[in-house]
Amino acid sequence: MNALEVAASVRAGETSALEVVAESLERVAARNEELNVFVHLDAEGALAAARRVDERVAAGETPALAGVPVALKDNLCVRGQPTTAGSRILAGWRPPYDATVVERLAAAGAVALGKANMDEFAMGSSTETSAYGPTRNPLDPTRVPGGSSGGSAAAVAAGMVPVALGSDTGGSIRQPAALCGLVGVKPTYGLVSRYGLIAFASSLDQIGPFAATVAEAALVLEVIAGHDPLDTTSLPEPAPALVGHLDDGVAGRRVGLCRELVEGADPEVVAAVQRAAEALARAGASVEEVSIPELRLGLSAYYLIAPAEASSNLARYDGVRYGLRVDGPDVEAMNVATRTVGFGDEVKRRIMLGTYALSAGYYDAYYGQALKVRTRMIEAFARAYARVDTLLGATAPSVAFALGAKTQDPLAMYLSDVFTIPTNLAGEAALSVPFGTGEGGLPIGVQLLGPARSEARLFAAARVLEAEVGR
Amino acid sequence: MAGLSREDVAKVARLARIALDDVELDRFTDQLAQVLEHARDLEALDLAGVAPTAHPHGLVNVVRDDVVRASLERTEVLAQAPDVAEDRFSVPRIIGEAP
Amino acid sequence: MSLPEGWEVVVGLEVHTELRTATKLFCGCANAFGAEPNTQTCPVCLGLPGSLPVLNRRAVELAMAIGLALHATVSSSTFHRKNYFYPDMPKDFQISQYDRPINAGGYLDLPDGSRVGIERAHLEEDTGKSTHLGGGGRIHGAERSLVDYNRSGVPLVEIVSAPDIRSAAQARAYAAELRGILIATGASDGRMEEGSMRVDANVSVHRVGEPFGTRCEMKNLNSLRSLQRAIDYEAERQYALVASGGVVRQETRHWDEDRGVTSTMRSKEEADDYRYFQEPDLVELVPEPAWVEAVRAGLGPMPAARRAHLAALLDEPTPAQLDAVGTVVDLGVDDFVEAAVAQGVEADRAIARAANELAGEARERPGLTPGAFAATLRLEQAGELSATQAKAVLATLALAGGDPVGVARELGFERMAAGELEGLIDGLIGEHPDEWGRFCEGDDKLAQFFTGRVMRATRGQADGKVVLDLLRARRG
Structure with a gap:
């Protein structure tokens, strides 16, 4: 099921959105119990929305995503639908408003089936920190799908929906895309409105698409991108043209194979990146090796900045206004009881880490220093992009790992994001595209990185790699 | 950056309004100390004179016009509240004054 | 009251003023006083997950107007989060300005010729409002508290004076003059009773020439009179404490208007750790010269100029x-x-x-x-x-409008014919010959005797000056 084909067929009246969505719901029903992909399914709402799309098509409209079923990461607010961010503390909460991306998808004729599982508040790289149980990798259910957007990735990889939305704060779209054999995009910071995205780390979070193919991902991004007056940090310009540039190729482009974006990765991953470089060269790009030593500082800076912002963003879950309340004799005791019961360990770890990094006496040494590293990283990327258009590296150090393999070792889990984090710190664009397989026939993703607003070029390069592996 | 102590973790837990038992306190102290140990590579850097980046891009003066938009219906606002009285959010007694 | 020779009180004031905008600081909810609880709220000012703030241009301009009126420098500024838990604060942090306020440095000249420095005047959001059930409505002893978020996110400017004030009367004059300026800029209605202007006073005492003493912050000063009384009380309290060998503890104190005393509200011994950091959901504010000048051009004359x-x-x-x-x-x-x-x-x-x-x-x-x-x-x-x-x-x-001539007629205020008055005076002379005689002998006090009676007879409609002229003319 390809989103472009579905939309074309629904627009042409060859199939109805209702049929498409009903089939999609059947595929969900077939594997959801096994994989734990959707934490909330709105079958009735989806069927009703599909009927409305059919009416729009009958009335002569030609929506870009007519009848395309989508999965939404559970940190995207949908009016009246449970939205938990994978946390017990938001159990039962139904937002009174829609996220901007949710509105834009609906306006384009897409039909949301429900909410996909995720690591609690997007903190994790395996979807195992969800309060609603782990999601399994559809390609090997003993393995994780990656995270934090593991439910969104699994929904596409299991063929339940052709496309899904996730959010990427340090790799949470690209890493699960790599582990599930999908295209996953972390757009330039500000390209997609964050209004209605439950915040993890506000200066790093971006919403982006998952899809089986580059073209589908580009189409979805075109639909959700563009200025939103409800998000101050939204870039001022309208959505860029992406689909029209898919076949631009890479002839004459300069690609930098970045040493720091492969070092420490499994040999089979390094080899895949090497083969990707060769493929790009064959397609006419000039490929050179580059080194950006500052990227090695990314992980440390990230694990101070993101928790610091998170400690503040997650303060509001205090039992007063919505979600869980565990009562106590006074309001402070109630806050403590609610947060102690409502948050899982990973969230508590990050809140405490962030609180510490911001607290009196430590701010300069930790948070302040991390912000300066961020400056250094932006400058280093800028120097690299003065020489090359695009950087190439690994997305994740390995193929999908076994469930439970890293849950007792937070630092090992954090290292899963070592190649994806620098892009978030710089606010730039990157995507992961499947390129070959490794251990157990599991997919390997390679990462393409570019400066802000370089999505069209990244998609064109990804398309070259996609063609090389015959998709 | 001195090593992270158990007392440090207890203090941040209080600030963050999270209760930890003794076992958790030990475990979190170990885990957080590990992460901070990894962050030691930042400590060594000479970043004097480098401006901090709090924002990935340099937008300025993003403002909106002072025009009223509809508020939410009160029933919808209060429907999500754990406890309501007299059309307000009800909470157990507040002990301290706001700062 | 006054402190003994050689001692003085040192006061710095923090004034919070709500801005008279149509909407809140970061969302489009109405900024209006007195609506039904929780009817002026939205995802942003309720701090719902996923909501984001967008800054109100008018609030920025009113803040700049206040800064310009106080001779402050308007410069590039950022917003920070001040993190602390409190149920009337829906995000459990307040968006405020910290190390880079929109206005810094300035001064306010008082009618008596003294000058008080202004350290800063920055933008921030207001909190919601809690009321307390049980315990007589006070926070202490209450069983439950109820929160209304209508006020949450209302724009505030906090104006922080230098510790330049040396008496309760001067503090009052400063607050009154500042209030006039806030009204003149259109930024505020200056109503202290409704809480749209709130004054907190930092008070300390010291021996002139020695370093300042430890200060205490006075809250709940709901009128200019309260402000003056509280400072006087607090200065005496601190002096008495120090004079008897005690020490002043840094703390927040509550002014009780009925009892006329201050009492400990909140100790500041354990330093607050607000973990300020730059608000990532907002961007830098860089007021270009043209914007600042447009605001300056829109400023009317300030109270001092108007008085002059x-x-x-x-x-x-x-x-x-x-x-x-x-x-x-x-x-x-x-x-x-x-x-x-x-x-x-x-x-x-x-x-x-x-x-x-x-x-x-x-x-x-x-x-x-x-x-x-x-x-x-x-x-x-x-x-x-x-x-x-x-x-x-x-x-x-x-009350009712109308034109003055018509209103006068309706009230029965016809001008009294001179002849009518003379007749009245003749009658009075006849009734009170002794008094008239003394008046004629030059006892002017008796003029009041006759005019009073004329006024009574005419129910106040006669012009006192005209009556006096007639009396003098008759005396010859």
């Missing part, structure tokens, strides 16, 4: 007249005086009437325009109305 202008209308003004000028400016009724003077009314009369007759319901006088005010005073000046009558006409106009 009105005072210049008077020849060698007396202290009482200058007080009246100050009242006119405080009431914001300069335009009434201007209109009257433009129509030939003596400035003294115009200022006195404006100061005394436009107070009180100053804001609720829909029918009383500057033109009607001027016309009424002209009737008075021409002797068509007595002073008492003119005041009654103004009061009626304020």
